[in-house]
Amino acid sequence: MNAVATGRVSLVTWYALFALISMAANLGSQKLTWLVYDGPFSITLAVCIGTGVGLVVKYALDKVWIFRYEHRSIAHGVETFSRYVAMGLATTAIFWAMEFGAQALFHTEHARLAGGALGLVLGYLAKYQLDKRFVFA
Template structure:
């Protein structure tokens, strides 16, 4: 895949994953509005976005084949570990915006900014360590 196509596809898949993440957060907030609803929604969104992005990256960006189920699970776990640092970036922006502005739109905007930065970092980590 050419570099320009790679950037376009990766950005498109990041956008799909971001939409899944923020959409699941909103759905979680609609479903549950009790104690710790915001942190719970962020965890739900993060998990959903992680699965969507893993599948898209595996199939389309890296065109990666697992040898067997065990190897697939190992790859997903490594992908998840690589995502911990980028999740810290994402959550830092999302919770930082919430702490500063105290509004859902600001929190979601911070989340999107954090996700974009995190995905740039994550591509490099995944290319070197997960799908090498």
């Protein structure tokens, strides 16, 4: 394997690991939220909190370890994070559609979390390309 191919394998491995860490943070914070609050709109609240936690974890890991990106100023950092969030809107739609779709079909927490995990995997596949082209370019 040449150096370029080795670098790609390493990048894919790290990206996948960081996606798994982010997914665990997302789904784990959903579970914690749902354990703490089981009232009206508890699933929606849990999914929103999980999405936010996962987003911040993934941004920090991607910025430092995948793209090795440094902000020039606080304003540039805010702009970069804003672009990251904007690129995440489409991928979040994939994730939420899978998670809420599984909930609507099967009406169980396990199915909802499995749908969420599948949606996150599909979303991260698209998100890498978007981030590479539009956020950390």
